[in-house]
Amino acid sequence: MRAATLTAFGSPLTVHDVPDPAAGGGEVLVEVLATCVPPYAAEVFGGERRYPLEPPVVPGVGGIGRVARVGPDATRLKVGDLVWCDSTVRARDDALTPDITLQGWSSRGEGGARLARHLHDGPFAELMRVPTENVYSLPAGAAVDPARWSALGVHTIPYGGLLAGRLAAGETVLISGATGNLGSSAVAVALAMGAGHVVAPGRNRAVLDLLADRFGPRVSPVELSGDEDTDRAAMAAAADGPIDLVLDLLPPQAPASAARAAAMTVREYGRVVLMGGVGMLGGADLALPYPWIMRNSVTVRGQWMYPRTANAGMIRLIATGALDLAPERVTRFGLDRVNDAVAHAAAHGGPFDRTVLTPRA
Template sequence: MIMPDVPTTMKAWRLDRLGGRLSYDEGPVPDVRPGSVLVKVEASALMTYMKAYIEGGLPSYHAPDGCFTPGGNCVGIVGKVGKDVWHLRPGQRVLLSSLFQATENVPDPARILIGVTSFGGVSETMQADWPNGTLAEYALLPASAVVPADGWDDVAPMRLAAATRFVVPYGGFVRGRLAAGETVIVNGATGAYGSAAVLLALAMGAGRVVAAGRNADKLAALAERGGRAVVPIALSGDIKADAEALRTAAEGSADLAFDMIGGAQDPNSTLAALHALRSEGRLVLMGSLMVDLPVPYLQVMIRSIKLIGNFMHRPGALRNVLALARAGHLDLSAIKPKPFPLADLLPAMEAAATAGSFEQIVMCP
């Protein structure tokens, strides 16, 4: 792929603070610096909660101090590389998942979500060094945060962006040690990442996937897409009844429960999934439960249940997602892109907030 000459100016969205002024401005294309790559953005996948984020409605998120360009995941073409970048080259297609982890050899490296949030302490310093995201024509990114997508030049960028939807549950399944043939419960299966998790579990070799959620119609559509290995269970909110339904669907009990529940105000579905696990089963927590989880201490201890908190994924996980797709195990086309011009961010945010489980709003400069 040939990279055209990089211009000197570009259009980008700029936000002065969460809940503040959002504007679409023209400004200079950033210069590369050591350890960085300048990427021409082809498709930026919009977060479903971008509108709430921009409006300051998510108090747990910490944006950079001062004006910045929001936006996380993207597909693009390398335009320039800085010093100390040896493997990436201009003209190469790359993907960015917004997770960026410090590369220093320390026991607990700080992390940020580029263009989204930091997490206190050293991560705020990282964010100050890398404040800008991908809602722009060009993005300056840390070289270690992007993944080459060699061999995918014939796939439309907006379709390739679906890989960034799958990489989040991939991180959880790896942490949960999903093994071929195992039975998996996906709690929150009708959400954007939960639906992706159902299909990804099958791609990674799960023998049966119990798709759990509150919307029976969406669950039925998910089961139709996933095939006979997917068993939909509409939850009632009653822990005991739901746990029994999950155990029946799992033909006794599940090996792994993957919790991707979004914004829940009660822990009932998570507890039902926990109660449906076999002895030595694993529960991976990746959702956004808004209240504390009351752990049944004695049951977890006696039955040797493992609780695993997991945030995002390990560096390089996108490579493995692409490998699953290349091998034919994972169908990226299951996620349908809905493109918007970069200038139309406001209607795109509205669309993202109401998009279906298998839709992805994509900004295309």
């Protein structure tokens, strides 16, 4: 098969012929049709984000494909099925604290690194082997445009954060980092889940206007000034009532003060979910005040990626039209143009703008 390989950090990806992967027991072999290229992929491949990838590696984060071969433990999947391949792989030998790797992308701890060495390669290739439990059947309608459906890899991440925060229909949620790629997705997903009101802070006026135009009065954009106290007051005022949940999706470059300003708008007994990259590049810690958390009975939790059930839930939201993918802009690249795709993703990482690699096109 043909694949795009990262041979060393700082080097362009190399497209060449490599041996077909051999799927064993508990695994499925999938023909990759489409995979989203993250806007920050160039930072990962350049080594700027210091992800624990071990070159040479075929990278990528999940994708849409057709089943080419199934193992003996598969009871529902069959050859030819159109499927979503989730990159979030959990070790099978610890139910309480499983080691996790993002296949072809990242890992957590030494156990996750060991798992990544076994499931080393991702979807920037014509074929990929995937654990059986990470393969999800898609509705027939997804076959019309698999590239558009590959946005599952974007939307399921904030969906996991909103599930972790127990978002209920009618609640008010603040999305910290709403003008980014994941943050704008979180706005759409929260509304699809029934949020009554979404506060969307950010510093990009054009994106804030786009969110307001697309989603109407249920979204209140807030243009941030950079002053923590001023911004906290502006966000609280925009909510026009209690904020039940804050989901933080700010990138690594954002200051901790911005995350703190957003978090501290939450109501008494409210919930804060931290899912972004603040602090990954160094700098000040989040430093939420102990007395404020304790006296207001605020729940603060972290969430990395999402539970397995989130995949099924997100597929349902898209299939029923609760989350509409039609307005999203999708730009497709064949495997031979993988480096162009990485550059395009970096330059077009705004709201609802998807760069998609189509390895078998």
